[in-house]
Amino acid sequence: MPKSRASSAVLVSALCLVVARDASAFCRTTTCDPNNPDDECRRNENGCVRDGVPIKWSELPIVYRFHGDVSSKLDPSGARTAVRNAFDAWENVECARGRTSLRFREGSDIKRNKPLGKKEAADKFGIFFRDDEWPHDDAEESLALTTQIYGKTSGTIDYADIEINTADTDFRLSDDEGSTKIDLQAVVTHEVGHYIGLAHSNDPDSIMVARYCASADRCGQSTDVARGLSEDDRRAVCTVYPPSSGAAAEPASAGCAQGGSAHPAEAVVLGGLVFLGCALARRRAPRPA
């Protein structure tokens, strides 16, 4: 029957188009800093920076450590669980040929808080709740910030930490606390995406959108919706950390400054290492007319 045959042909073409577009929708952070005009980073059709080397950890498991005080504004046990669940979400992704090789290890607690000065050293791999002050200059209200130091040439990540803006943000740990608060686990899941080397995505379903409320489906919804990884997020982790421990693929990539002024990114070169911060911002409040 020609009519249905023609329909089938159209369907196949459409599927191929969708697959082709989705295959490169996620972005990786690279050594090309889009905030530095001297780097002259070019972007691909998905807005991902395509110059530079994708940053990556040299070995697994990747460590994270809590600052011992956690947060006085949240139930400490619940906050730890939210952070652990965020790391678990990425390392439990099932790929076509089995579970991703990505693994995390929770190290011993850090006793000293991260210094407020931006260029001072801090204990490695910390999860810091900023209860008293958000020490970063933000064009928007940042919910959290992931900072990484990596080799400018190699892209190998030597240092990472995550700061969470509990000073200015009402976070929730569960649905019971209402949908107007920001879900902590969702925010940390986004930051863990940066932690493993992913950049912001234009895909509204991705946890890696630059703003918490960039997707209407995510903002103000249940925790399951807010925290969920999209198909493209899963594809990202399966590509960068494939099931076998083989070398990671090197797909299309991008800098964390995806979205231009969407978030306060900072990059400072320190002795050949690049100090990079990627923040997740709240949606910009509309200006009064």
Ligand SMILES: [Zn+2]
């Ligand atoms: Zn971000």
